[in-house]
Amino acid sequence: MEFATKAIHAGQEPDPTTGAIMTPIYQTSTYAQSGMGEHKGYEYARTGNPTRTALEACLASLENGRYGLAFASGLAAESAVLSLLSAGDHIVSCDDLYGGTYRIFDRIMSRYNIETSYVTANRVEAYEQAIRPNTKIIWLETPTNPLLSLVDIRAVAEVAHRHNVLLVVDNTFSSPYFQRPLDLGADIVLHSTTKYINGHSDVIGGALIMNDQSVYEAIKFHQNAAGAVPGPFDVWLTLRGIKTLAVRMRQHEENARAVANFLTEHKRVEKVYYPGLASHPDHALARRQMSGFGGMVSFQFKGSLSDVDTVVRRLRVFTFAESLGGIESLVCHPASMTHGSIPREIREARGLNDTLLRLSVGIEDISDILRDLEQALA
Numbered sequence: 001m002e003f004a005t006k007a008i009h010a011g012q013e014p015d016p017t018t019g020a021i022m023t024p025i026y027q028t029s030t031y032a033q034s035g036m037g038e039h040k041g042y043e044y045a046r047t048g049n050p051t052r053t054a055l056e057a058c059l060a061s062l063e064n065g066r067y068g069l070a071f072a073s074g075l076a077a078e079s080a081v082l083s084l085l086s087a088g089d090h091i092v093s094c095d096d097l098y099g100g101t102y103r104i105f106d107r108i109m110s111r112y113n114i115e116t117s118y119v120t121a122n123r124v125e126a127y128e129q130a131i132r133p134n135t136k137i138i139w140l141e142t143p144t145n146p147l148l149s150l151v152d153i154r155a156v157a158e159v160a161h162r163h164n165v166l167l168v169v170d171n172t173f174s175s176p177y178f179q180r181p182l183d184l185g186a187d188i189v190l191h192s193t194t195k196y197i198n199g200h201s202d203v204i205g206g207a208l209i210m211n212d213q214s215v216y217e218a219i220k221f222h223q224n225a226a227g228a229v230p231g232p233f234d235v236w237l238t239l240r241g242i243k244t245l246a247v248r249m250r251q252h253e254e255n256a257r258a259v260a261n262f263l264t265e266h267k268r269v270e271k272v273y274y275p276g277l278a279s280h281p282d283h284a285l286a287r288r289q290m291s292g293f294g295g296m297v298s299f300q301f302k303g304s305l306s307d308v309d310t311v312v313r314r315l316r317v318f319t320f321a322e323s324l325g326g327i328e329s330l331v332c333h334p335a336s337m338t339h340g341s342i343p344r345e346i347r348e349a350r351g352l353n354d355t356l357l358r359l360s361v362g363i364e365d366i367s368d369i370l371r372d373l374e375q376a377l378a
């Protein structure tokens with residue numbers, strides 16, 4: 001089946017007991033067993049829940065993977081991947097990444113003597129140079145957050161596999177609609193389902209998708225043993241959101257392209273970051289690796305920090321808030337919000353300065369979106 005069909009049907013057959021078209025919310029903590037060791041596949045809801053099973057199957061199908069696992073948040077999914085490591089192991093990561101991911105590497109993994117080396121996101125040779133005998137994971141985001149650089153997944157996967165290292169790709173920004181990292185050689189795909197996958201800004205959730213059975217079993221063990229599972233209602237909301245993923249992504253992209261073009265022409269804008277622009281340094285790679293350029297646009301405003309504050313206060317269609325990927329337009333100031341946990345000198349060295357704004361372009365009418373930007377930037 002094609003993507004839009006799988007989004008609606010994969011893992012979601014009508015309920016076998018009642019025929020209900022929609023997957024029921026199995027709001028239960030435990031399941032009746034008929035005798036010792038005899039049950040219907042579910043014993044206790046931390047270990048498994050049929051609503052969650054449906055979401056996991058659907059996500060696996062959308063990423064062209066064999067196994068999916070759902071978690072209580074994107075960061076819970078990250079913790080589960082990191083549980084594959086032991087004290088003294090090493091991670092190589094790109095230098096432009098979600099602030100919370102940086103924080104888990106810097107503040108939590110470091111306490112287990114697990115060091116992370118950061119390399120320039122779009123330099124493939126830098127990943128290889130950073131590998132040490134104890135390196136176990138290469139961790140990528142592409143497009144990166146918030147500067148929207150691209151990493152060549154196929155090329156980094158070759159490096160990783162030559163050195164017997166697992167490649168993890170955080171695919172939150174493109175969603176499986178525009179990019180499927182497992183097809184390009186990644187070992188584990190990670191999502192904050194909070195973002196495009198759920199798409200309605202009403203759930204926190206995370207997921208992992210993989211092909212290798214032993215990796216799946218190790219992470220599934222951790223999911224049950226450490227316990228960061230999502231509740232059935234959140235899982236059900238996410239399943240409901242996924243059904244429209246294809247149409248939402250198409251509209252997010254159409255609107256984002258128009259916003260990127262508008263900002264490129266605007267005299268109060270210093271620089272626009274959008275992989276769909278022909279002027280973007282990784283545009284050719286974006287065309288090769290993705291089937292579309294996504295709904296995120298970042299730009300540098302020409303002016304002071306207080307001017308930037310005026311802009312965000314004046315925006316009406318865009319809400320000033322953290323997060324992304326919902327149907328409504330959001331604007332965020334990465335330096336003080338999503339990336340505030342990265343020390344200033346590290347942040348600025350990476351090109352993430354105080355006048356950068358990140359837009360999650362929603363699916364409102366494009367004329368309202370552009371009029372709103374026009375009046376706020378004026």
Ligand SMILES: *Cc1c(COP(=O)(O)O)cnc(C)c1O
Pocket residue numbers: 073074075076098100101141145170172173191192193194195204205206
């Ligand atoms: C939001 C986000 C995360 C963390 O996910 P939560 O659901 O907030 O825990 C990880 N990676 C990226 C790229 C994100 O945008």
